[in-house]
Amino acid sequence: MHHNPVYIKNLSHRYPDGNLALDNINLSIKANEKVALIGANGSGKSTLQFHLNGIFLPQTGEVSIGEWTINDKNLVHIRNFVGVVFQNPDNQLFMPTVWEDVAFGPMNKGIKGNELKLTVIEAMEAVNIEPHLYGDRNPDNLSGGEKKRVAIAGVLAMNPQVLVLDEPSAQLDPRSRRQLINLLHKLPLTLLVATHDLDLAWELCERTIILSKGKVVYDGKTDRIMSDHTFLEKHALEAPLSFSRAYCNLEDRPNLTLANNHQLSLISD
């Protein structure tokens, strides 16, 4: 019996057209671990996330969330345990006002009255969406970054133990992105962040999983992989800028070692 909040064994996923999007994935994530999921377009990140809250059920292999091995009978438990914020917030916001959107999940869990009000306010404040300014607004009329933050608030209001985020920084301006990183950093929960923003991966996640053509090709320390330009290039990825900058100040991060000459030319650029 394992007790990790996320445990995936021999998971494969083939789309109806024959496309093998996940090819024998094995991984587990410990409580409160913050993990980046990176990989080029089409590497399988979204497909994997769809398996984490039962949007897809395993065709081959198994996915366990907390104490449940996902099947079509325990999806309510799974979805209370795992919150997923999709890449496109338009898929997530459907109520006439921001307030109702954030309140929707906790209301369905039976929370009401003052407790509901406090839950909604807390979730909105966590993502810097001021309840008195945004509560009555129609989500359709928000900017992309505001929608994204409301979608995150709606998931936080469910009080999940595992939070899965698909491209959380994609539409955010630098300040909102920074605030989001700080918020995610502080959250006492298990986090899996699929992102092309390798700076965010590096700043937020000690561990990185790299997918390539549906396979896990790296699972280990984020620091280590960000210094391996040859490996990143092989999987169509690029080292983050801030990481290269940090190299200029190696004494701040004494655990880093240069893996090859690429970094040296990058630093002097």
Ligand SMILES: Nc1ncnc2c1ncn2[C@@H]1O[C@H](COP(=O)(O)OP(=O)(O)OP(=O)(O)O)[C@@H](O)[C@H]1O
């Ligand atoms: N509905 C579908 N039917 C058939 N193939 C699909 C479907 N959705 C995705 N795929 C394929 O499965 C593979 C994995 O796609 P997925 O969306 O999981 O990748 P991703 O890593 O999330 O990509 P991106 O970075 O572009 O969001 C790709 O080859 C994609 O073309």
